[in-house]
Amino acid sequence: MTTLLAKHAQVLVTMDEARREIPDGAIFIRDNVIEAVGPTADLPQTADEVLDLTGHVVLPGLVNTHHHFYQTLTRAVPAAQNKELFDWLVTLYPIWARLTPEAINVSATIAAAELVLSGCTTASDHLYMFPNGSRLDDEIEGVQAVGIRFHASRGSMSLGQSKGGLPPDSVVEDEDAILADCRRVIETFHDNSRFSMLRITVAPCSPFSVTQDLMRAAAELARSYPGVRLHTHLAETLPDVQFSLQMFDLEPGDYAEDVGWIGDDVWHAHCVHLSSKAIHLFGRTGTGVAHCPASNGRLASGIAPVREMLDHAVPVGLGVDGSASNDSGHLLNEARMAMLFQRVTGNPQALTAREALELATLGGARVLGRDDIGALIPGMAADFVAYNLNQIAFAGALHDPVAALIFGTSLNVNYSVINGRVVVRDGQLTTLELPPVIERHNTIARALVNGD
Numbered sequence: 001m002t003t004l005l006a007k008h009a010q011v012l013v014t015m016d017e018a019r020r021e022i023p024d025g026a027i028f029i030r031d032n033v034i035e036a037v038g039p040t041a042d043l044p045q046t047a048d049e050v051l052d053l054t055g056h057v058v059l060p061g062l063v064n065t066h067h068h069f070y071q072t073l074t075r076a077v078p079a080a081q082n083k084e085l086f087d088w089l090v091t092l093y094p095i096w097a098r099l100t101p102e103a104i105n106v107s108a109t110i111a112a113a114e115l116v117l118s119g120c121t122t123a124s125d126h127l128y129m130f131p132n133g134s135r136l137d138d139e140i141e142g143v144q145a146v147g148i149r150f151h152a153s154r155g156s157m158s159l160g161q162s163k164g165g166l167p168p169d170s171v172v173e174d175e176d177a178i179l180a181d182c183r184r185v186i187e188t189f190h191d192n193s194r195f196s197m198l199r200i201t202v203a204p205c206s207p208f209s210v211t212q213d214l215m216r217a218a219a220e221l222a223r224s225y226p227g228v229r230l231h232t233h234l235a236e237t238l239p240d241v242q243f244s245l246q247m248f249d250l251e252p253g254d255y256a257e258d259v260g261w262i263g264d265d266v267w268h269a270h271c272v273h274l275s276s277k278a279i280h281l282f283g284r285t286g287t288g289v290a291h292c293p294a295s296n297g298r299l300a301s302g303i304a305p306v307r308e309m310l311d312h313a314v315p316v317g318l319g320v321d322g323s324a325s326n327d328s329g330h331l332l333n334e335a336r337m338a339m340l341f342q343r344v345t346g347n348p349q350a351l352t353a354r355e356a357l358e359l360a361t362l363g364g365a366r367v368l369g370r371d372d373i374g375a376l377i378p379g380m381a382a383d384f385v386a387y388n389l390n391q392i393a394f395a396g397a398l399h400d401p402v403a404a405l406i407f408g409t410s411l412n413v414n415y416s417v418i419n420g421r422v423v424v425r426d427g428q429l430t431t432l433e434l435p436p437v438i439e440r441h442n443t444i445a446r447a448l449v450n451g452d
Contacts, residue, residue: 002030002031002048002049002420003028003044003047003048003049004028004029004047004048004049004051004382004417004420004422005026005027005028005029005043005044005045005046005047005050005051006026006027006029006051006053006058006384006386006417007026007040007043007050007052007053008024008052008053008054009022009024009025009026009053009056009057009058009386010023010024010054010055010056010057010389011023011025011057011058011402012057012058012376013057013058013059013060013357013376013402014060014376014377015357015361015362015374015375015376016037016375016376016377021402022037023039024039024040024041025037025038025040026038026039026042026043027043027058027382027384028044028047029417029420031420032419032420032421033195033379033381033420034376034378034379034381037377037378051386051415053415055388055389055390056386056388056389056414056415057389057405058376058384059119059357059361059376059384059385059386059405060361060362060373060374060376060383060384060385061119061120061121061122061373061383061385061417061418062120062121062331062332062335062360062361062364062385063121063122063123063317063318063360063361063363063364063365063367063368063373063374064120064123064124064318064319064320064331064334064364065267065288065290065318065364065367066126066231066269066290066319066320067111067123067124067125067126067319067320067321067322067323067329068125068126068321068322068323068324069104069107069108069110069111069112069127069139069143069323070127070129071107071324071325072107072111072323072324072329072441073099073103073107073441073444073449074095074324074448074449075323075324075327077092077449080092080324084239084299084300085237085239085240085299086166086239088299088325089166089167090166092324093167093168093171094168095448095449096129096131096171097129097131097168098131098132098451099129099131099134099448100131100132100133100134100444101132101133101138102138102444103134103444103448104142105138105141105142106437106441106444107142107441108138108139108141108142109142109143109146109432109437109441110437110438110441111125111329112143112145112146112148112150113146113429113432113434113437114323114328114330115148115329116147116416116418116423116429117412117424117427117429118330118331118333118410118412118413119332119385119413120148120331121148121149121383121385121418122148122150122151122364122365122368122373122383123148123149124150124151124152124231124290124368125139125143125150125152126153126205126231126269127152127153127154127155128153128155128156128203128204128209129155129157130173135181136154136185137185137188137189139152140189140198144198145431145432146431146432147418147419147421147423147431148423149196149197149373149381150199151198151229152189152199152200153200153201153203153231154181154182154185154200154201154202155203155204156173156178156182156210156214156218157171157172157173157210158172158174158178158204158209158210158214159172159209159210159211160172163211164247165208165209165210166209166243167209172209175213175214175217178218179217179218179221182218182222185200186202186225186228190225190227192227192228194372195372195381195419197419199227199229200228201228201230201231202218202219202222202228202230202231203230203231203232204218204232205232206232206233206234206240207232207233207243207247207248207252207255208240208243212248212258212259215259215260215261216260218230219260219261223265227369228265229266229267229369230261230267231266231268231269231290232261232269233268234252234255234256234269235252235253235270235271235278236271236272236273236301237273237299237301238273240252241273251275251278252275253274253275253277253281253282254278256268256287257281261287262281262282262287263285263286264286264287264288265369266287266288267287267290267315267367268287269290269319270289270290270291270295270301270304271291271309272296272301272304273302274305274309279309282309282314283309283313284313286315287314288314288315288316288366289304289309289314289316289317289367290316290317290318290319290367291306291316291318291338291359292318292319292320292326293337293338293340293341294321294326294333295319295321295322296341297341298326303341303342306338306341306342306351306359307350307351315363315366315367316359316363316367317359317364317365317366317367317368318331318334318338318359318364319334320334330410332360332405332406332410332411333410334360335359335360335406336356336406336407338356338359339351339352339353339355339356352403353403353405353406354403357402357405357406361375362375382417382420383417383418383419384416384417385413385415385416385417386413386414386416387405387411387413388414388427389401391411393411394408412427414426
């Protein structure tokens with residue numbers, strides 16, 4: 001058994017029930033589990049590995065609840081820079097139709113690495129396009145090279161333009177094949193054990209790209225396996241809402257209830273235009289929401305009513321969303337955006353810095369159905385991150401360094417420990433050499449966008 005001691009943190013944010021913030025804090029880890037947390041003087045003074053975190057803020061690892069890793073290949077595409085969601089998708093679908101297994105693999109490595117460097121230790125990704133022989137396996141392999149805790153979503157699209165959907169028919173799949181592959185990836189990869197590093201989610205893409213039959217069948221399939229959750233997009237934009245009304249004669253919340261996508265094993269991305277009636281329903285049933293403020297701003301989708309959701313006990317986590325609609329993968333910055341977006345309508349107390357950090361940790365853990373991450377307490381997974389305060393962004397902000405993480409410039413971590421393993425040391429990934437991956441990623445991105 002190996003041990004790790006991280007000591008002398010300027011402040012250690014526990015996110016425990018009392019929300020303790022411990023000056024001169026320390027964590028003692030045995031293998032992949034936290035054994036003790038407290039003031040440095042109260043913990044063991046030696047371990048197999050010791051990290052001196054003097055001048056650092058330590059947080060529970062951040063949790064990302066919605067993303068599309070492959071979209072790192074199509075950031076800032078000129079033709080898609082100034083469009084709302086549906087036009088943006090129609091512009092990019094033909095480019096994404098050229099994705100290959102290698103493109104999925106390399107983009108997953110890049111996206112996971114970017115998230116880890118920002119402070120994320122657990123991520124969910126929603127992959128819903130599988131052209132040219134691509135499989136979810138390709139993404140999983142790319143992510144595992146980085147060392148992040150991963151929830152892989154087997155997404156899908158089955159409702160093409162010829163049947164009234166938004167995506168071209170060339171990128172949709174047969175529904176029987178979708179369900180068969182969902183079973184395959186669950187039975188191959190899903191690990192429902194405590195401290196699991198890999199779980200599978202069933203995730204038909206959206207009301208405008210799958211049928212109601214697939215939504216119902218997917219829910220039945222997922223619920224036949226322990227710990228397999230359900231994820232989709234919902235009420236992202238006003239045209240999205242109008243599609244549901246015209247196609248199904250149902251508002252988004254009613255649509256979700258009609259197809260059986262309500263419950264504490266379900267979370268929906270965005271929910272920008274979710275009605276108060278639906279918010280109450282989500283709160284009563286524990287149905288979760290992935291809040292993606294930067295993407296919602298980028299695509300002019302609107303501002304999700306997160307304060308109202310929290311006031312009605314809706315589980316809410318954060319998601320950076322696809323890197324072609326953000327166009328970043330920085331989860332700490334997403335917490336900052338969440339705070340600012342809730343305030344911009346006129347209430348400076350709508351979301352505090354610490355509430356934003358709670359969304360990024362405990363909130364995300366709850367949305368993903370995990371009780372082993374999101375807080376630094378004994379018995380939890382050994383996932384934590386440390387930000388170096390000795391940087392210009394914190395100059396003059398040490399009155400409250402925890403709040404400064406959210407109010408100030410969003411920085412990368414100096415250390416990240418995931419499942420007891422040091423994955424970032426002195427600001428650098430320890431698990432792979434990043435420059436060659438970036439070079440290959442850029443080569444693939446150019447060919448993909450240019451149609452080479």
